[in-house]
Amino acid sequence: MKFMLSNEWVDIDFKHAYCIGYSGRNVDKTKAHIAELKKLGVPEPASIPEIYHLSSSLFKQVDSIDVVGNKTSGEAEIVLLFNGEQSYVTLGSDHTDRDLERVSIHKSKQVCAKPLATDLWRFEDVQEQWDNLQLSSYIMEDEEWKLYQQDAVSSILPVENLMKTLTKEGEELTNTIVYCGTVPLIDGFKYPNKFKAELFNPQKNKAIELTYSVNEL
Template sequence: MSALSFELPDGTVAATEVTQVFNAGWAGRDRVQVQAHIDELAELGVPAPERTPCLYPVSPYLARQTSLVRAQHARTSGEAEWALVVTGPGPDDVLLTSACDHTDRELEVHGVAWSKNAAPDVLARRAWRLSDVVGHLDEIRIVGRVGHERALIQDGTCAELLPPTYWLDVLRQAGLHRTGTVLLSGTIPMVKGPDQFASRWETALVDPVTGEEIVSAYDVEVLPAPL
């Protein structure tokens, strides 16, 4: 089982053993844009979802705080997202952090759920209490950069995605709101130009109200061919 530990702004540390992980899919608030994205991916061979939005269960051990992702081949890439981490029973025990959903793009055409389980969800080592930022959550920027030159590949705000409160309600209704839950938000569109299949990914949440940001970065190493 994976263990996660987060430094909070007040200097305290919150930790939990991961019990379940979910990756949200097709989670944009603009449903017209979501459908356009589904149609775009369908042309690339990615199967359309049976429902939108949705949650893909992911193996708990894939929630990681790491600086290195080892991939089976060169066509894997990240997605800049926020993540919820439930560390206890109270409202102040729900944390918000930066995350990157690393995905196998070759496998994605056979099944989105399969592709999510083929690579880790990389989480930052710092977090905010959701209760401290929920009042201005929509203003928080989600930023993705790739390569050692840190080319900007994603830049948007939390207002583009369904809010954490939506997903917390979904978990409660399903009887799945429990300590050790990790939930990634789904992602925002990529900027055309930068190569998503880069050897390094960096994601950040930037709070314009407090001036704070949470950053996570990792290198991608392609494993050698079978011997």
């Protein structure tokens, strides 16, 4: 897969893919969120955070995805890529089937493509600013972009904790992509036909963007 890094293309291949769920830094808020989802029929995770091992074929650099059903939605995620000894940061969307989520969160993630941005940064270049990075997403409603998510990455567990969770479970971190988590929704789940996300570095005034449409089969 090709990514743009400092005005040049970089080839990065990954064989292992993980989404980390329930990775909020405030554990009490995370537990409250789990309780809210349980009322909606979503099963509790086995652990906090929870690791979902997915097929690497789901992760695509595309401007549209196909889904089955009208209850799917995206989530802006900060993404880590491990390619040999080098680590990178980019942006993705953990698009998920919300109806199937009530049956199995793992299955609900596996049935949807995971859109991925084409730009990326070296992890070492943003490591010191990690908590100040900002995640936002927007949905198209009435032909206008409306804010769907927005918060600093500091609301997600520190990257060191996330990596310790993965290695503790014996997960592979070579040629690997990791969706590290998302930030809270502003007003609950929506199911738009267009989704836009942004990862912004305020210190350097740089952003990675991702936009895609959703086609219901």
